[in-house]
Amino acid sequence: MTLSAFMASPLSSTSSAVAFSLGDYDWPRPLSPDAEHDCVRRVRAGDPEAKDILFAANMRLVFFLAHRYPIPDGMTFEDLVQWGAIGLWEAIPRFDPTRGVRFSTYAAFWIRREIGRGLETTATLIRVPRPARDRLARRAATGDSWPLSLADQRALAALHPAPSLEASVGADTEDDLPFATALADDRATDPAERVAEADAAFQQHRWLRQALAALPARTAQILGEAMGWPDQAPRALSAIARDRGLSRERVRQIVQQGLTALRSPLRASRRDWE
Numbered sequence: 001m002t003l004s005a006f007m008a009s010p011l012s013s014t015s016s017a018v019a020f021s022l023g024d025y026d027w028p029r030p031l032s033p034d035a036e037h038d039c040v041r042r043v044r045a046g047d048p049e050a051k052d053i054l055f056a057a058n059m060r061l062v063f064f065l066a067h068r069y070p071i072p073d074g075m076t077f078e079d080l081v082q083w084g085a086i087g088l089w090e091a092i093p094r095f096d097p098t099r100g101v102r103f104s105t106y107a108a109f110w111i112r113r114e115i116g117r118g119l120e121t122t123a124t125l126i127r128v129p130r131p132a133r134d135r136l137a138r139r140a141a142t143g144d145s146w147p148l149s150l151a152d153q154r155a156l157a158a159l160h161p162a163p164s165l166e167a168s169v170g171a172d173t174e175d176d177l178p179f180a181t182a183l184a185d186d187r188a189t190d191p192a193e194r195v196a197e198a199d200a201a202f203q204q205h206r207w208l209r210q211a212l213a214a215l216p217a218r219t220a221q222i223l224g225e226a227m228g229w230p231d232q233a234p235r236a237l238s239a240i241a242r243d244r245g246l247s248r249e250r251v252r253q254i255v256q257q258g259l260t261a262l263r264s265p266l267r268a269s270r271r272d273w274e
Helices: 003-008 015-021 031-046 050-059 059-066 077-094 101-123 130-142 152-157 178-185 191-214 217-226 237-244 249-272
Strands: none
Touching: 003 237, 015 101, 015 249, 031 050, 050 059, 050 217, 059 077, 077 101, 217 237, 217 249, 237 249
């Protein structure tokens, strides 16, 4: 089955995805190491049928990995599966068997990469934009007009998101590669280790979004304005106080209460990641 055939078929629908999870749809079993090696050899020789075989034999992996992600509002499990299928299709011609890893290990990165990119562009993920990070870093370095305690500043640092897949790594060297490229590049860390790091980064994004949503609405809004979450410049406490008819001290208290509420579950959650 080709990627285009999969996208056009009912096999990519949510009902079929659920059927798979219940064992009602019989995808081909994963290939044995010898069969996989032969199939990869044929792919590298330009055999389109071998690419289709490798694709179908690894669709179970796509469903398995897609099940590990939460489904944001307005999206379906079908979306995750289709993004993962695109990643699998992209991985097939890029796989180099001489690197000493199974195809499934390599494909897992590309599957997660496409699911992550789909979520990043479609879902509403809480992140600190680069201009806001720069301003916060300058404030932390100088202490000028910084309204929070050192403990709160450390809490903020702990909540900074992981690098985007499109961000550069090795900026101080001639190996300035996009992060996503480095994950699969033989000059970088083993792709299997990077897959685990990317998964942990997504889990951190998910935790932060859920933790902020669990705060009282006013606390989350004021904390977001003060910290620049999700996509806004940080605002001075005095400006927030003026707009809301509160004293600056009251706004400061609300911000600190919000950070305190986030800090305890963050520590517990980080222990779960480690």
